Amino acid sequence: MKVWKKWCVFSSMFLQFVLGVIGILWWCWPQASLAVTISEFLGTELGRWLILVVASYLVIVAIFSLGWMLMQPTTQKVMTIHRDHASKIQVDQKAVENQLRLTLGKYDLINVKVRVKLLTNHQRADVFVQGDLAKNADLSVLETKISQTVAKDLKEMLRIDLSRLNVSLQPYHYGQKATLI
Amino acid sequence: METKNEELERNLTFDDQVIAKIAGITASQVPGIISLDGNMLSEFTDKLTQGNDQTKGIEAQVGEKQVALKLAVTLEYGKSAETVFTEVSDKLTQVLGEMTGLKLVKFEMHINDVKTREELKENN
Structure with a gap:
């Protein structure tokens, strides 16, 4: 200070x-x-x-x-993802969560919630994905796909490595409120 | 007889707001940046002026020859942060150099959010 x-x-x-x-x-x-x-x-x-x-x-x-x-601008936790001498890019936790939420829109999932914990010192992130299945699907295949997509998206778009991924999926119950991406 | 050689003293200076406005207009033309994000007060004034505040989310520090800029932006979904950063930085260096002669020596880009264009329209 x-x-x-x-x-x-x-x-x-x-x-x-x-x-x-x-x-x-x-x-x-x-x-x-x-x-x-x-x-x-x-x-x-x-x-x-x-x-x-x-x-x-x-x-x-x-x-x-x-x-x-x-x-003051409203921010959550912030991570520096790239430095070039005096210049740098910083990304807000909310931006990372929205990036992943939008990416997961291509899967048959509804009510998707993504929480991210940024590990600022290591440029890595812990990701927690929660969602309801919109269709019958092979869970293990879907989880593998989600895992690959999340890791690739974080690396390519935001230069963040995936540290830990927790995917929690459950069947959609008829009548349940559906939040779409 | 003594002749006095008077030299014209020339000074061209820029206000921080001028540089911020140039940066705002330039950055919003780069694909991948869908909005510049200010604080609560500037967001409120922006709503009142129907989105005409082009210095929103930009902090500029201007020296005699150099300039430092800090931008708070919303990134378009699907664009690489690093690519957009490089494009904005190059474009700002070029435009500021041409328009003001100032050199961009420090550039910080803060990504506040990631949105699709449809999402942005819905929110507005």
């Missing part, structure tokens, strides 16, 4: 920390002399101005934090 970011986090969080600690101490020891003194001070004109300044500061910090959050 860069120094300016550390200072931003420190300045925005420190006051909240202090206020939080004061609040807890006040609740635990309401009759302590310091608590009484602070309570009396906050009732004065100067104390009310102090409350206004602190409250305004907290509102500004909240607005900046919300603004910063909105400015």
Whole structure:
């Protein structure tokens, strides 16, 4: 983390920390002399101005934090799949899952769900495929085909090696909701 | 009599937004990139402006001679990420060189999602 970011986090969080600690101490020891003194001070004109300044500061910090959050792109886990000196390609977990889900559309499967765990240090991925069979099929042949397709697709399209594949297929029951690819 | 040789000082500079716009237009012309993805705020403004924000999902850092770009994209299903990356990078280097004289020295492409064109139409 860069120094300016550390200072931003420190300045925005420190006051909240202090206020939080004061609040807890006040609740635990309401009759302590310091608590009484602070309570009396906050009732004065100067104390009310102090409350206004602190409250305004907290509102500004909240607005900046919300603004910063909105400015950041929404991502899941990210993996770098190719580097060329200063340039690189990164891929989001959601992109890998959608790539595989669309590829598996050519098989007689419905309600296909694909979950991917990216092993970022090794450029590999664990893949979990779940789906319902739309037709009678030889399961072992289908699983082999799916395994080959997933490994080939990951390697060719995204340069990711398949680490582990878990395929869970079950027959489609009549009346069951069907999500199509 | 003393003659004063005054030299004209010339400076051509570009705003980050200009470079981002050039990059946005160029990248969206490359086959394989079906959309550029921004943050929540830029996606919202894009919806309001009916998709006219061409700097969405692009971060540009511009120096005097060099430029660094970061693109967040949705890849078209069936296209190889590396091939698309190379094509975008080459095209951007060429266009930026011709239009601005700046050299692309750092290029990062972040693939946010993979979609088919039909899926993209449905989502919009």
